[in-house]
Amino acid sequence: MTDNLTACKVAKPDIATRLRRETRDAHCRIEAVMSDLLFATPLDLQAYQDMLKLHRSYYELVEARLGQFRSTAVMMQERSKLSWLDSDIAYLEKDTVQSVADSDYCNSTALVLPENEAQAWGFLYVFEGATLGGGHILDRLRHQPHFKGRSGMRFFHSYGPKTPAMWREFQLSLQHFVAANPGSEKQIINGANLSFSNMYALMKGVQVD
Ligand code: HEM
DSSP states (O other): OHHHHHHHHTOOOOHHHHHHHHTHHHHHHHHHHHHHHHTOSSOOHHHHHHHHHHHHHHHHHHHHHHTTSHHHHHHHTTTOOHHHHHHHHHHHHTTOOOSSTTSOHHHHSOOOOOOSHHHHHHHHHHHHHHTTSHHHHHHHHTTSTTOOTTTTOHHHHTTGGGHHHHHHHHHHHHHHHHHHSTTOHHHHHHHHHHHHHHHHHHHTTSOOO
């Protein structure tokens, strides 16, 4: 009995708990920088479009890398966000001028890509987790006069009503990966923090007027 109690007390947190806990500071930093841009009144449309374009080039780079590892490649078959970003960028193009636009911004920032499959799962965690804040962001953006329906906000709509199910499926798949790859947790968490750092460095480059 005592042994069971002791075992319960020292049970190791699972990967989902560790990721949330060990990337909390990084999430706070990126949320703050994104909130400054997205929740400014009035919304700076040019900065919004620049942000989408930066996301587009970063997601393209990382998604291609995730496609190179067997298990994350399977996940990416139904999780690419590039077409969502493309539709928002096209919608906004008529009202804005090119700035960050087609410049190779990702190339001029020191970005680190996943070096192994475990790190790739950490990067994927950041992209999938970002869909969770989407509903909250949409609620704030939909009052802006520039947007009608989903136009210009497709990226933040993300999986829509399927978002909770997609998140659960992601977490289950992540657990399976960890079960099949004991000791991979550290690399996964490291990958997640690297991806947050990349995004923070990129976002700091978007100027809000
Ligand atoms: C204004 C910007 C943002 C807001 C308001 C926001 C808000 C949120 C909220 C409310 C959740 C929790 C959702 C839930 O538990 O149901 C969440 C989770 C998460 N967000 Fe954000 N977020 C923002 C930006 C981002 C960005 C830019 C990223 C990454 C690129 C990101 C990555 C994540 C991740 C990985 C989680 C999952 C945390 C977990 O393990 O439970 N977020 N966010």
